[in-house]
Amino acid sequence: xxxxxxxxxxLVLTGCNRHQxxxxxxxxxxxxxxxxxxxxxxxxxxxxxxxxxxxxAAARAPxxxxxxxxGMRLVLWLGAIIPTVVLTALxxxxxxxxxxxxxxxxxxxxxxxxxxxxxRVAYRPPGAPxxxxxxxxxxxxxxxxxxxxxxxxxxxSFWIPGLAGKMDMIPGRTNRLVVKADKPGTYRGVCAExxxxxxxLMAFDVIAMEPAAFDAWLAAxxxxxxRPQDRGAALFAREGCASCHAVADNGTRDIGPDLTRFGERxxxxxxxxxxxxxxxxxxxxxxxxxxxxxxxxxxxxLSEDEALxxxxxxxxxxxxxxx
Amino acid sequence: MSDERRxxxxxxxxxxxxxxxxxxxxxGHFLFSYLWAAISCAKEGAFAKFxxxxxxxxxxxxxxxxxxxxxxxxxxxMRGDSPPHDEGTEIDRLRFLAKSTLLxxxxxxxxxxxTALPVVFIGDCR
Ligand SMILES: [Cu+2]
Numbered sequence: 001x002x003x004x005x006x007x008x009x010x011l012v013l014t015g016c017n018r019h020q021x022x023x024x025x026x027x028x029x030x031x032x033x034x035x036x037x038x039x040x041x042x043x044x045x046x047x048x049x050x051x052x053x054x055x056x057a058a059a060r061a062p063x064x065x066x067x068x069x070x071g072m073r074l075v076l077w078l079g080a081i082i083p084t085v086v087l088t089a090l091x092x093x094x095x096x097x098x099x100x101x102x103x104x105x106x107x108x109x110x111x112x113x114x115x116x117x118x119x120r121v122a123y124r125p126p127g128a129p130x131x132x133x134x135x136x137x138x139x140x141x142x143x144x145x146x147x148x149x150x151x152x153x154x155x156x157s158f159w160i161p162g163l164a165g166k167m168d169m170i171p172g173r174t175n176r177l178v179v180k181a182d183k184p185g186t187y188r189g190v191c192a193e194x195x196x197x198x199x200x201l202m203a204f205d206v207i208a209m210e211p212a213a214f215d216a217w218l219a220a221x222x223x224x225x226x227r228p229q230d231r232g233a234a235l236f237a238r239e240g241c242a243s244c245h246a247v248a249d250n251g252t253r254d255i256g257p258d259l260t261r262f263g264e265r266x267x268x269x270x271x272x273x274x275x276x277x278x279x280x281x282x283x284x285x286x287x288x289x290x291x292x293x294x295x296x297x298x299x300x301x302l303s304e305d306e307a308l309x310x311x312x313x314x315x316x317x318x319x320x321x322x323x
Numbered sequence: 324m325s326d327e328r329r330x331x332x333x334x335x336x337x338x339x340x341x342x343x344x345x346x347x348x349x350x351g352h353f354l355f356s357y358l359w360a361a362i363s364c365a366k367e368g369a370f371a372k373f374x375x376x377x378x379x380x381x382x383x384x385x386x387x388x389x390x391x392x393x394x395x396x397x398x399x400x401m402r403g404d405s406p407p408h409d410e411g412t413e414i415d416r417l418r419f420l421a422k423s424t425l426l427x428x429x430x431x432x433x434x435x436x437x438t439a440l441p442v443v444f445i446g447d448c449r
Contacts, residue, residue, distance in 0.1 A: 084433055091437060095444035 114156030203271030232313020392428030
């Protein structure tokens with residue numbers, strides 16, 4: 001029954017959350033881990049049931065039915081030999097799953113740096129200049145991708161539950177996580193190591209795309225969406241946003257998230273808010289209302305109208321867009 | 324039974340000291356494996372190509388454990404004293420230590436195997 005309950009609750013849980021769940025895998029590593037989890041859970045439940053059944057049988061057995069010798073033999077087999085064999089078999093089966101996936105020099109590398117409380121992303125396709133982004137990771141299905149994980153301030157941990165196990169991001173070193181997605185879709189990753197006040201608000205969107213669509217996106221993303229020299233642009237310049245953010249070639253990527261293709265993002269503020277112009281404007285005026293401890297100053301002196309103009313300008317993905 | 328008539332492994336009586344041989348060998352092998360992996364990863368950046376030393380060390384550890392297990396097994400077969408069992412006797416003590424050594428040898432044997440397996444399968448520093 002325990003096995004059944006677990007299987008049902010696993011189904012229910014995946015029903016609730018297909019985007020961020022190790023029970024709803026979309027990559028090789030998470031898939032093999034799920035296989036292990038299911039077998040171990042059902043196996044453990046079966047063993048618990050069998051032990052309980054033996055207890056009951058022993059307690060109910062009529063007097064004189066059980067011998068000391070038989071009991072000792074039971075202990076030897078069920079207590080020592082069979083567990084050893086089962087554990088050895090499980091070890092032999094599980095160890096290969098711990099081997100990192102093989103990666104080649106020609107595989108796409110994506111560098112992700114954790115920062116309080118957002119993610120700096122750089123796509124590094126072989127033989128091409130890097131493409132910068134933030135708070136979102138796109139990857140081609142069916143191809144090996146090498147994540148190079150680092151941090152600049154404190155330890156973070158990069159975890160896309162549906163794709164692979166978590167991997168720490170440690171200042172001063174680069175960890176490699178090799179993955180292969182196998183199901184297109186939109187998923188979510190999180191920071192899995194407490195890193196400060198807004199640790200629980202540090203997530204990102206993961207978009208697994210068909211290889212051709214990914215290649216097309218990567219090529220198109222190299223041209224920044226043209227933005228008009230309107231009021232938004234003037235505010236961006238006047239308020240000095242470029243001292244922390246980059247929009248195309250204007251600004252820096254060393255301090256805050258790259259905003260070049262901010263309009264494309266599925267969420268705002270590293271996976272926490274719907275990316276509407278209104279939310280963006282509210283975030284600009286008071287980021288700490290949404291993310292305590294965020295490293296962006298509040299622009300409370302901006303009027304709602306000004307903040308909205310800035311937000312609309314940042315959210316532009318194409319010149320025709322007249323929002 | 325005089326000492327002359329007993330075989331050499333029967334003359335090697337198990338003691339508390341020989342009891343700890345199998346777990347000590349296991350601990351040594353464990354430490355050796357981890358240090359070896361850590362040092363070769365740190366210094367060479369990779370596992371050694373032909374881990375001859377590792378294979379030899381593992382075989383040696385298993386052999387020592389098997390040997391002490393076998394000696395202990397022979398001694399558990401000794402005849403105990405006949406009743407009444409009013410107090411502990413030399414032979415009871417020996418049989419008890421022998422049985423414990425045998426059980427520990429079994430555990431240590433499996434322990435060494437389980438320590439060695441990841442090296443065979445993983446061979447990667449990450
Ligand atoms: Cu974090």
